[in-house]
Amino acid sequence: MIPTLTAAEMADRVRSGDLRAAEICEARLAHIREHDPAVRAFVTVMEPEALKAAEEVDLRRKSGVALSPLAGVPIALKDNLCTRGVETTCSSKILKGFIPPYDAAVVERLRAGGSPFLGKTNLDEFAMGSSTENSALFLTRNPHDPDRVPGGSSGGSACAVAADFAPLALGSDTGGSIRQPAAFCGVVGLKPTYGRVSRYGLIAFASSLDQIGPFARTARDAALLLDAIAGPDPRDSTCLPDPPPAFAQALDRPFEKIRVGLPKEYFGEGLTGPVTSALDRLKSELKDLGCELKDVSLPHTSCAIPVYYLIAPAEASSNLARYDGVQYGLRVETKDLIQQYFKTRSEGFGREVKRRIMLGTFALSSGYYDAYYLKALKVRRLIYEDFMKAFADVDVLLTPTTPTPAFRFGEKVADPLQMYLSDIFTISANLAGLPAISFPCGFDGALPIGAQLIGPALSEGRLLRIVHEYQKNSDWHLRRPRLARRDASRVGTAA
């Protein structure tokens, strides 16, 4: 087996001819065959497609064609990203059998750059959840502890990187769905600035919050993947026209003194002891690297969850209305149309999705709109302004990514509010459209602990630069789980 290389190393070796892309791909696929039955990161493994793409890269190299920076580096894709000709389910029964006739913009870019796609990864149904337990297909297990959740909603993608199935993966983040599983699985996860990456072909959950981003083991790998997917797209009107800087290249610039803000609202009650001590250690390490630490306040932080749980379900209630059994996906045949709608949607959607559709429908209903949805929009603005004020004094904010490490299966399923609270530190960045990154900064026993940096709009480069500097001086990100070779069905199942 090829030793576990970073994406950057794989790309270099493919380019230099030291390794064939097909060899790399074969090795990852073999690793998946061996260990994914226990982890269950993948909904679909795209073995033939991945090998074909890898072989094409090798042919291109042989014929002397210049290779793009990630050519031949295999990648896993969250199964809410449309892949031409390959089933895209959102881990929902309602999209079972849906084969998109087109690629998402990010998929198209990666395909053109010669990325072999290893497969599509499991998620909470329609990206609604924080543990991947809401997948209608199966549970995905945290590679660091099979009794614990990988986080969510991009649980499968986080696991794919944590278990070395793939050096890179794409996820989507609406309220923390990249960062929270990244923290639980001990990898780097970046949610870019809203509009940095085209959402075209990302099956929408909450359009004004959704953003696609990379999972990787290192900041450099995350930067390489961000380089490959970021930038304007005429097919997404919310995609920013700004040409992105070269993120990976910028990592080698000298590390300048950075003012790091510590929002007091993020360090209060609810943090477990190990998380607090990991963050305390991180603070002093950052100081050693030359960062200046400053206490700041984001007074509307406590509003983030209620605001999010009005705006996101409202948008979702509309975005998910198209799953009506008329054109594609599940259709429960009945005598009349209304019954077809009822039955198809009743059988096709899981509990959490239905809960959010109902919440959102209610929030937008006539007579309630002003009190709920409109009010939420106003408070969202206040949350954004909190950040703007903070960024007048500091360059980035440092927070824990989650209050606790990965929890056990079933622990929060019965209480949606408890589940929602696991995103308490990640949601605000989505509401404000800001870039944020989670990276490993310690362990609680076998369980990784993640720290989060939030920056002003378009500051992904700065966030990556800090994590890169930290990773040069620490090795939390190199701690790999000891993968069990056992069948997932042995372990208890959750609701």
Added chain:
Amino acid sequence: MSAYEPVVGLEVHVQLKTASKLFCACPLEFGQEPNLNTCPVCLGLPGVLPVLNGRAVELAMRAALALNCRISEFFKFDRKNYFYPDLPKAYQISQYDLPLALDGFLEIQTNGHSRRIGIERVHMEEDAGKLVHAEPGHGVPPGTSFVDYNRVGAPLIEIVSRPEIAGPAEAHAYLDALKQIVRYIGVSDCDMEKGSLRCDANVSLRPAGSGKLGVKAELKNLNSFKFVEKALEVEIDRQAGVLESGGRVVQETRGYDAAKNITYSQRSKEEAHDYRYFPEPDLPGFAVSMQDIERARAALPELPAVRRARFEASYGLPAYDAAVLTAESATADYFEAVVRTGADAKKASNFIMTELLRDLKSAGLAADRSPVRPEHLADLLQIVASGEISGKISKDVFPIMFQTGKPPKEVIREHGLSLISDASSLAAPIAEVLKENPKAIEDFKSGKQAAIGFLVGQVMKKTRGQADPGLVAQELRKKIGQA
């Protein structure tokens, strides 16, 4: 209908004449194979996003300006949520609280006087698809429906009038005026048969002279201007009946059955949809600059009312002529092209209104597609003015020009229609006429001058109108004098 007066407001949907749909690049062609003009975006497949068609905004802005509206400095789109199989996303992208344009008016003509009807708003939205219900015997179970998404995403503007229309006839006049302007400015074909213009009407009654509006009914899917007028008439009668018998009008949506000439309840207020409008998160708001507005204004042609007045003033045309000629911009353009070559305005007007418009109408063409080019018509008028052919002959020449597209001189030559102005070629027909009409000769000789007219007419008949009548009279006099 005594104690109550009707108040009508109209909501008109007009399809914009763009090459592609409002939020994707699919072409807009009428009469295509079902579902040919579709793509993932207009089919609302998972993950797709809308991109606004800039041309549609330009056309919508042009229409709003022609309707004297104020263009908003900032407009946005909203989602109107409802389930129906012809709506693939289960929401329509429309505009709710910040539409493209507000506060305009339309000048209409009724009973010879003009009146201003307020326009509340003009907003943009996408069209839905079309359900096609299976006919028996096509190998599908009865009751099966199909959906044709060709039309889905077609760019529409909705023009909402204020409730200021005084009745069915005025509603008809409003629609005529609206259609004329919208066609004039090249924004839409306004073809009701193809669905590029659709109309809903709100109507209520109130005590005559009262300032307060009564409870309204909304009449849906009225297929022609005539049906709008008729549906309003019967609905007004119905509401008057309800009120006069002490009843109350309930707010509801009603359909119109043209065969029975009645309106019928479709949906009560309680059953009305809650559309749960909210801002479309996939489209940012749009800021409109002064330059955008000026560009749209610059693209506005002279509007019909202004043109009509100018035709009266600068060509000295009667009001009737000016109205007919300016009814369509193509006709008015044609007229001006003819006159530009020096033709007499009134003569050109007469010829266009009678000959040209008749032939165009039967050929189903607009003036800009006329086979007779304006300069050829001008030549024809010039040939008549010079006396080379008579006015009567010109009406024989014209249809041939219309059929063949040839210039008048060529038609006249090929068909031997030029005026017989050579006395020698008149000798034979004159001799024949004199021989056949001894009585008329006697009358003339006994001093009845009118008799010469009769004889001229006879000669004209023999020459099938090709003779120069003046020359005929002169020759007749000569011959009778000699006799």
